[in-house]
């Protein structure tokens with residue numbers, strides 16, 4: 001579903017190599033965790049996948065569609081939730097969700113049903129009439145999650161989604177991810193917390209200093225003493 005071939009990215013005229021020759025292949029129907037400590041290169045990789053940053057080299061494709069050659073087609077398959085979403089503070093919650101729904105041409109009946117479902121699940125339905133500027137950080141995160149989920153993406157990409165979420169919402173998000181994957185969708189998310197990846201993901205890639213250290217199921221990762229050692233060194 002998502003194929004990353006040999007991508008690299010440096011900042012500051014090459015002085016910081018944030019991502020160094022990464023290869024990954026993520027299958028349809030899996031929850032894939034991208035695990036690494038602060039500064040490992042997770043956000044940089046994600047921004048390249050969603051087409052916000054151009055790789056210095058390499059190729060990224062979604063269902064065979066190149067993210068840079070056919071950006072519109074590739075992006076139509078993705079919904080992306082950044083780690084620090086910036087949204088229109090002056091809009092009411094419901095106006096923002098309708099704005100996104102209009103952009104994706106989601107039929108009225110479907111959007112009403114989905115907005116009701118997700119905002120209830122995240123316990124923000126009472127605030128839909130308020131302007132987003134009055135929301136707490138967690139509420140902003142939940143309205144962005146809702147806006148991404150109502151678009152029903154084939155590939156759901158999230159950068160550190162569990163940070164700042166209350167336990168119930170984090171649990172509900174985990175259930176949503178599992179349901180999406182059971183429906184054949186794909187989830188790719190980053191985290192710096194080993195336990196989060198362990199509890200939720202089918203497979204995990206560990207990134208450190210811009211390089212992939214290992215990829216596999218948690219059992220596979222644990223089976224390799226050498227990799228275990230590197231896990232302990234990193235976290």
Ligand code: ATP
Pocket residue numbers: 011012016017018036037038039040041042043044045192
């Ligand atoms: P975190 O969990 O802290 O967000 P991360 O794994 O997402 O970390 P990145 O944000 O991708 O890591 O950063 C990778 C490296 O690139 C770090 O050394 C970071 O300081 C550097 N970096 C990121 N963005 C920039 C930028 N705009 N300009 C210069 N260096 C950057």
